[in-house]
Amino acid sequence: MSLRPRLPGEVPAQTAEVARLAFPKGCLCMRILGALGPLFADKDFVELFPQRGQPAWPPHQLALVSVLQFVEGLSDRQAAAALRGRIDWKFLLGLELTDPGFDHSVLSEFRDRLVADRAPRRVLDLILDRLREAGLLVRPGGQRTDSTHVLAAVRRLNRLENTAEHLRAALNALAAAAPDWLLQTAPADWFDRYQRRIEDYRLPRGEGPRTQYMEQTGQDGIRLLTAVFAPGAPTWLRQIPAVKALRLCWIQEFTITDDRVRMRGPKDMPPSRDRIESPYDGEARYCIKNATEWSGYKVHLTETCDAHHPHLITHVATTEATVTDVELTETIHTTLDEAGLLAGEHFVDRGYVNAILLATSTSRHSVELTGPIREDITWQGKADEGFAIDGFRIDWDSYTAICPQGHRSVRWKAHRQQRPGYWQSNVFFDRQDCTTCPVRSKCTRSTTEPRKLALAPREEHDAIRARRQLQETEQWRRHYATRAGVEGTLAQGLCRCGLRRSRHIGLNKTCLQHVLTAGALNLIRTDAWLTGTPLASTRTSRFSRLRPA
Secondary structure (H helix, E strand, C coil), X not given: CECCCCCCXXXXXXXXXXXXXXXXXXXXXXXXXXXXXXXXXXXXXXXXXXXXXXXCCCHHHHHHHHHHHHXXXXXXXXXXXXXXXXXXXXXXXCXXXXXXXXXXXXXXXXXXXXHHCCCCCHHHHHHHHHHHHCCCCCCCCEEEEEEEEEECCCCCCCHHHHHHHHHHHHHHHHHHHCHHHHHHHCCCHHHHHHCCCHHHCCCCCCHHHHHHHHHHHHHHHHHHHHHHCCCCCCHHHHHCHHHHHHHHHHHHHEEEECCEEEECCHHHCCCHHHCCCXXXXXXXXXXXXXXXXXXXXXXXXXXXXXXXCCCCEEEEEEXXXXXXXXXXXXXXXXXXXXXXXXXXEEECCHHHCCHHHHHHHHHHHCCEEECCCCCCCCHHHHCCCCCCHHHCEEECCCCEEECCCCCECCEEEEEECCCCCCEEEEEECCHHHHHCCCCHHHCCCCCCCCCEEEECCHHHHHHHHHHHHHCCCHHHHHHHHHHHHHHHHHHHHHHHHCCCECCCCCHHHHHHHHHHHHHHHHHHHHHHHHCCCCCCCCCCCHHHHCCCC
């Protein structure tokens, strides 16, 4: 399909007249068009389409429908049906009442173009530009970020099911690509063992039978991979995605010892960050956070939180489930700073905070990172009367430390940690001073070794101490309560747009889904702002209200 760019036209007279009769008080689509004007234009997507070929459906209308379907929480088929039958949608898109719309598959093709362009934020950025032009989005004074888990669009499998399903998926792919070659290669018993989905079989019980079944599957997989990589086999078989996934799965699950395929032990398995969880979504990862465990991804939403403007989502990031929150903080700051939307203060939970960010956020991006730092987890820090690091006086100029009893350290050794660019200093005290100290039990549990301190660089050490002292004050806690509002954003995305369940396979398509979700939430919140709808308060039961203060 090729694109013939055209400007979004005015609303047809008949459509406008019927819409005003049907919605005398207005509706979201009518108010959005009146306040923001056309959200997209064909020129915004011109590079996604070739210059020659059959004319394509106007991409500005496809983008609008893609966002509206998340406003309403609709599937592709439902969105295409809504475009044919809903007056308010025709009003926003500028269509005649008799316009038949398009087939639902066009939406999937348009998403594929957006994903292939590797610019999934394009739709959200265009909506933010319209909000800026309307004066509803300015450089915020405050913003807040939080994340939540996202379930992949595939079934979660245990190790036995995962390996067997990988092998079955590879056999199905080879059956479609090279049926004659596979018929000569596969033994007869494979047809009974792998013809149906693995969960449809009655799998063995008990550790011994399950291990035997697993290793039998491993031997079958090795046999298939050996045949695929044999000199006489077509070389293009190795490039089939399911065969590649099978090879990676077998590397992580099995080892060959004395010419026998054996199942790897739990301690010999790769970390979750590198472990393949499904043959149908190779980017989904298994993760545990607090009491929640899932296979899939993680989404991070950043919104403005100024009282005199609507709370709008300015940044969305989708990552693998094993990526920690703190790895995204610098990326969020950099992206928003380049867009001119970085606030002066950023409210986050402790997952987004570390010593380096506390020490450098203000100097790098002129943003104050407001969030609690992790408490001292050493036993001295937890004890009521233990001597934690905060109880020592550090003389950074002379590279010495003085303990609470007044003894001065005898050695200071700085070294680089395994993490790139991270330095740590180890500070040692005299053995004799520690041996004869009357309060030794409050300082160290070793009966022979003196106390040793592990110090972060000076700026980070000072930032940690200052934040731990500050977060204990009631004033800081009241100020930090602003962050709690982002929980409502996650709840709104979950209830209205299905934020926690991926509709598609793969990280890039899931990322696009969250970008469209963010755009939809911004339209919903803009409409609520225009109509003066107050923010919802946290719901509490009648019984909980009776709880004594």
